[in-house]
Amino acid sequence: MNFGHVHRIAAPSLMAVLLLVSGVMPCHAAGKFFRLGYLDHPGSALCRVAATHGHFREEGLQVKLVKFQDTASGLAALEAGSIDAGAFMVGEALGQIAKGKGFRIIAGGGTPTDTGPLASLDENHQGEQERRGIVVLVPANRPVAEKGSIIGLTAALIRAHRTLQQQSPVVRQATLQKLSQGATVPNIHFDPNPDYWRMLRIWQGLGLQDAAMPGDFLANHVYEEIYCDALDRLLIGPMDPVLQELFSKAVCTPNCCPANSGRLFTLQGGSTQ
Amino acid sequence: MRLKQVVLAGNIIALVLVALLLTMTQAQAKQQGKLKVGYTPGGASILAFVAQDQKLFTKEGVEVELVQFSSTGDGLNALNSGKIDIGISFGTAAPLTFISKGSDFTIIGGALAGGHPVIALPARAGQFKTIRDFKGKTVAVPRLYTADVVWRGALKRAGLDPNKDLKIIELKNPPAVLEAVKSGKVDVGIGASSIFLQAKESGLAIVGWSNDFFPQHPCCRIVAKGKAVNGAPDVYRAFLRALLQAEKIKDTNPKLAQNITKRYMNIDDNLAATFVSEPHQHVSVDPDKHRVKQMWHELKEINYVTSELDINRYINTQLYRDALGELIRRNPKDRYYLNAKKHFEKQNS
Numbered sequence: 001m002n003f004g005h006v007h008r009i010a011a012p013s014l015m016a017v018l019l020l021v022s023g024v025m026p027c028h029a030a031g032k033f034f035r036l037g038y039l040d041h042p043g044s045a046l047c048r049v050a051a052t053h054g055h056f057r058e059e060g061l062q063v064k065l066v067k068f069q070d071t072a073s074g075l076a077a078l079e080a081g082s083i084d085a086g087a088f089m090v091g092e093a094l095g096q097i098a099k100g101k102g103f104r105i106i107a108g109g110g111t112p113t114d115t116g117p118l119a120s121l122d123e124n125h126q127g128e129q130e131r132r133g134i135v136v137l138v139p140a141n142r143p144v145a146e147k148g149s150i151i152g153l154t155a156a157l158i159r160a161h162r163t164l165q166q167q168s169p170v171v172r173q174a175t176l177q178k179l180s181q182g183a184t185v186p187n188i189h190f191d192p193n194p195d196y197w198r199m200l201r202i203w204q205g206l207g208l209q210d211a212a213m214p215g216d217f218l219a220n221h222v223y224e225e226i227y228c229d230a231l232d233r234l235l236i237g238p239m240d241p242v243l244q245e246l247f248s249k250a251v252c253t254p255n256c257c258p259a260n261s262g263r264l265f266t267l268q269g270g271s272t273q
Numbered sequence: 274m275r276l277k278q279v280v281l282a283g284n285i286i287a288l289v290l291v292a293l294l295l296t297m298t299q300a301q302a303k304q305q306g307k308l309k310v311g312y313t314p315g316g317a318s319i320l321a322f323v324a325q326d327q328k329l330f331t332k333e334g335v336e337v338e339l340v341q342f343s344s345t346g347d348g349l350n351a352l353n354s355g356k357i358d359i360g361i362s363f364g365t366a367a368p369l370t371f372i373s374k375g376s377d378f379t380i381i382g383g384a385l386a387g388g389h390p391v392i393a394l395p396a397r398a399g400q401f402k403t404i405r406d407f408k409g410k411t412v413a414v415p416r417l418y419t420a421d422v423v424w425r426g427a428l429k430r431a432g433l434d435p436n437k438d439l440k441i442i443e444l445k446n447p448p449a450v451l452e453a454v455k456s457g458k459v460d461v462g463i464g465a466s467s468i469f470l471q472a473k474e475s476g477l478a479i480v481g482w483s484n485d486f487f488p489q490h491p492c493c494r495i496v497a498k499g500k501a502v503n504g505a506p507d508v509y510r511a512f513l514r515a516l517l518q519a520e521k522i523k524d525t526n527p528k529l530a531q532n533i534t535k536r537y538m539n540i541d542d543n544l545a546a547t548f549v550s551e552p553h554q555h556v557s558v559d560p561d562k563h564r565v566k567q568m569w570h571e572l573k574e575i576n577y578v579t580s581e582l583d584i585n586r587y588i589n590t591q592l593y594r595d596a597l598g599e600l601i602r603r604n605p606k607d608r609y610y611l612n613a614k615k616h617f618e619k620q621n622s
Contacts, residue, residue, distance in 0.1 A: 196374060197579055215375030216353065225346050235445045247416065248443050251577065253346035253367045254418040 033064040034149055037074045037086035040067055042188050043110030043134035044087045048179050050160035058159060059152035078103065078139060085138045085153060090202055091131025097221045098208040102140035104223040107154045108195060109134030110188040127205045135194065140221070147226075154192070154230035161192045162242040193250060196222045228252035306335035306508045309357040311348040314341060314538045316466060316548040317362035317385035317493035319556060322537040323519035323530050332518075333511040349496075352378070358501060359512065365491040365568050366422055366577065372587050373580035379502050380588045382495035382513055383561050388554030389420035389483035389492075390469050392454050393461040398478035401461055404431045404486060408438050410460040413453040416443040417577055419492050420483045424463045426571035427486035451475070466492075466554060470547060482553045487571075489555055491564050499587070506592060513596035516558045521609045523549065523556060559613065562588045562621040590621045 034056075038044040047065060050056050056063040068074035071088040075096050078086045087109050097103055111133030114125065136157065138150055164172050176185045199222050203209060209217070231250055234243055312318040321339060324330050330337040342348035345363045352360045353376050360368070361384050372378050393401060400406055404427045414421040428435055435441055442458075444450050447465035454462040455475055463483075464472060472479065483490060495516075502509050523530040527549050535545035548554070565588055572578040597617060601610045 215377065216371070217375070219371075219374035219376065220353070225350070228346070232445060244443070247445065251370065252417065253344075253349065253370060254364065254415070254421075 032062070034061050034085070034153065035064050035066055035083040036153070037066045037068055037077055037083035037088070039071055039074060039086075039088050039134065040069055041089070041110075041134060042176060042180055042185050043089075043112065043132070045164070045176055045179055045188070046107075046109050046134075046157045046160040046190060046192060047087050047136075049163055049175065050156040052179075053160065053163050055156040055159040055163070056153070059156045061149060061152050061156065063153070063156075075101070075103070075137075078137060081139070084142075085136060085150070087134050087136045089131070090133050090135045090199070091206065093135055093137055094199065094203055094206060094208060094218075097218075098203075098206075098210070103137040104140045104221050105135045105137050105194045105199060106150055106223045106226045107136040107157050108191045108193050108198075109136060109157075110190045113187045113189045127202070130198070130202050131206070135199075138223075150226055151229050151233065154226050155233055157192045158227075158230055158234055158243070158246065161190055161246070162240070164190060165242045192227065193246065194222050194224055194227050196224055196251070224251065225253070306511055307338075308335055308359055308508060308512055309338045309340050310512075311340045311342050311351055311357040311360045312362045313343065313345065313348065315362055316388065316551075316554050316556070318537075319523060319530060319534050319548060320384065320516045320519040320558065321361050322533050323522055324515040326533045326537070327519065327522065329515035329518045330512065333515045335508055335511040335515065337512070337515075349376075349378075352496065352498065355498070358497060359509075360496045362493045363496065364419060365494050365565065366417065366419055366572055368494060368496040369565075369569055369572060369584070370578060372584070373578045373582060377499045378496050378587060379499040380494045380496050380560055380565060381502060381509060381592050382516065382558045383491065384493040384495055384556070384558070386489045386492055386555040386557060386561065386564070387482065387484040388466045388469075388551060389418075389423070390464045390466070390472060390479045390553075391424075391461060391481040391483070391485075392451065392464045392468075392472045392477045393480045394454065394457060395476065395478045397460055398480045401480040404428065405433070407461070408433055411440045411442060411458075413442045413444055413450045413459040413462040415447045415450050415463065415465060416445065418447065418465055419490070420447075420463045420465050422568070422571055422575065422577065423483045423487045423490045425575045426567075429571075429574055451477075466551075469551070470544060484553050487564075487567070489561070489564060491561060491568055492554075494560065494565065495558070499589075502589060502592070510592050510596045510599070513558060513593055514600060517596060517600055517610070517613070520556065520558050520613075524609065557613075557616075558593065559617055559620055560588060560590050560593050562590050564620070590617075593617065594621075 036047055038047045051063060051065055066083055068077070068088070071092040074086045074088045075093060077083045079101060085106070093103060093105070112129050114129060142150065164175065167175060173185065176188070196219060200218060203218050228250060231243065231247060231252070235247060310321060312321055325337060325339060340357050342351065345367045348357070348360050348363045349367055349371055351357045353371065368378050368380065391401065407428065414424065425435060433439065442453060444453060447468045450462040450464055451468045451472055453459045454477060461480065497509060531542070531545045531549045534540070534548055535542060538545070566584055569578070569584045573580070594617060597610060597613055601607065601614060604610060
C-alpha cells in the first residue's frame with residue numbers, strides 16, 4: 001500500500017475528526033486560549049481545581065492561567081485586555097467598579113472564614129474577611145458572541161466547586177494544600193454564586209454608592225444570568241446534591257408565561273453584554 | 274372663466290395644504306409614538322398580537338415593533354438597557370426582582386393572571402382537595418416560577434412549614450416537574466401553564482390551579498422604564514388604549530383572537546384555543562395593584578426578594594385609568610369598558 005493510497009483513504013476520516021473536534025471545542029479549533037487571570041490567594045482555588053481536574057476541557061475551553069500577586073495589577077490587565085477574565089479580591093474589584101471601570105462579576109470564589117468562638121460577633125472583622133473573598137470578573141464590553149465561553153468558564157468553576165465538595169474534608173484540605181505549595185491554608189468557604197445580595201452588602205459596607213449613581217448601578221455589574229445559565233446547563237441529567245444545593249440558593253429570573261419553557265438564558269435574543 | 278380658474282387654483286392649494294398638514298401630523302405622531310415592545314411567545318402576549326393584527330396601535334397613533342425574546346431575563350435586561358421600551362410578558366416576580374435591585378421599572382398594566390395547573394397521577398388525584406392536603410407529601414416545584422411563589426405563599430397562610438411539614442423537590446423548570454410527576458417520584462407537582470397540554474396528553478390529573486391558592490394572581494405585568502413613561506405618558510396611554518380594545522375583541526370574538534394567536538405564534542388550533550379560551554388564564558390589561566402588592570409581599574416572605582422599597586411607587590395605575598377613561602368617553606354606553614372600570618376601582622383603589 002503506497003502512501004498516496006493511505007492518504008486518500010484517511011483524508012475523509014481525518015477531516016471528519018477535525019470537524020467533530022472543531023464543533024465540540026470551538027476554542028481549540030480557533031487555536032485560541034481563554035486567558036484567565038487569578039490572584040495568588042487560596043480563594044482562587046476553584047480556577048486552579050478546574051484546570052487540574054480538566055473541568056475547563058469538559059466545557060470545551062482551552063484555558064491559560066495567568067497568576068497575579070495583587071488584585072490591582074490583575075484588574076489593570078483585565079482592563080487592558082491582556083487577560084479575558086480574572087479571579088480577584090471582591091473589595092478592590094467593587095472599588096474599581098465604583099470608579100467607573102467596566103467590569104462585570106460573573107462568579108464567586110473562596111472567602112476566608114474565621115471559625116473562632118467570637119468570630120460571628122465581630123461585624124467589622126467579618127466585613128473585612130468578605131472583602132478579601134474572590135470573585136471572577138470579565139470586561140463589560142465583551143462581544144455577545146463570547147457569552148458562550150463565559151458561560152462555559154462559569155460552568156467549569158461550578159464543576160470545580162462540586163469536585164471539592166465531593167471530597168472528604170481531609171482530601172479537600174490536601175488538595176488546597178497542594179495548590180498553595182505547602183503554605184498554610186486558612187478556612188475558606190467556596191461558593192461559585194456571584195450573589196448580588198452579598199455584593200450589595202460589601203458595596204454598602206464600603207460606602208461605594210454615590211448619590212449620582214443610578215439605583216441599579218451595582219446590579220448592572222453583577223452578571224447573575226451567566227451563573228444561572230451555567231447552572232441550568234449542568235442541572236440537565238441525574239440529580240446531583242451539590243448542584244441542587246447551589247440551585248436552591250440561586251436567584252435566577254424565572255420565566256413566567258412562555259409557550260415553550262426553554263432554556264432560561266439562551267445566547268440569542270436581546271441580551272445585553 | 275377667470276373666476277373659475279381662481280377658485281379651482283384655490284381649491285387645489287387648499288387640498289395640497291390639507292394633505293401636507295395630514296402628512297406632517299402623521300409623521301409627527303409616528304416620530305413621537307414609536308415603541309419597541311418585547312414579548313415571549315405565550316398567553317400573555319395575545320393582546321399585543323390582536324392589537325397589532327387589527328391595526329389598533331396605528332389607530333391610536335402609536336407605531337409598535339414587536340420584539341421576540343426567548344427568555345424573561347433577556348427581555349428584562351433589554352428593557353433595562355433601553356433596547357426596548359415595554360415588556361409585556363416577562364412575568365411579575367421577575368420585574369419585581371429587578372425593581373428590588375434598583376431598576377427604574379414601572380408596572381403600567383396587566384397581561385395575564387392565574388392559570389398554572391397542579392398535576393398528579395390519576396391514582397393520587399383524590400388526595401389533594403385543599404392546601405392542607407399537601408402536608409406530609411412530596412411535592413415537585415419549578416423553583417421561583419410564579420406558581421411556586423403563589424403556592425408557597427398559600428402554604429404559609431395555611432400555617433404549614435415548607436421545611437418540616439412536607440418535602441419539597443425544587444426543579445429547574447415546569448417540564449422537569451412534569452417528568453417527576455409522571456415517573457411517580459413525587460406525589461404532586463406545581464406546574465405551569467406551559468405544560469398544561471402536555472400534562473393532559475400524558476394522562477395526568479389536574480388536581481387544582483394556582484388560582485385556588487391566590488385567586489387571579491398576577492402572572493405577567495406590562496412593565497416600562499419609569500423615566501420614559503414620565504417623559505411621554507401620551508404614548509404609553511395610547512399603547513394601553515390599543516390593548517384594551519384588543520382585550521374587548523378577545524372577549525367578544527375569541528375565534529378571531531384564536532386565529533391571530535395561531536398565526537403569530539405558529540402553533541396549532543388546539544394550543545391557540547388553550548391560550549385564548551382556558552378559563553383559568555385570565556387576560557386583562559388592568560394593572561391590579563392590590564394583587565401585585567400581595568405578590569411582592571409573598572416574594573419577600575419566601576426570601577426571594579430582599580427590599581425595603583415602597584412598591585407603590587413602582588406601580589402606575591393612572592395611565593390605565595386615563596386610557597380606559599378615554600375609551601369610555603368615546604363609547605359612553607359600552608358595557609365592556611364600564612365593567613372594566615368597575616374592576617379597576619375594586620383592584621386598584
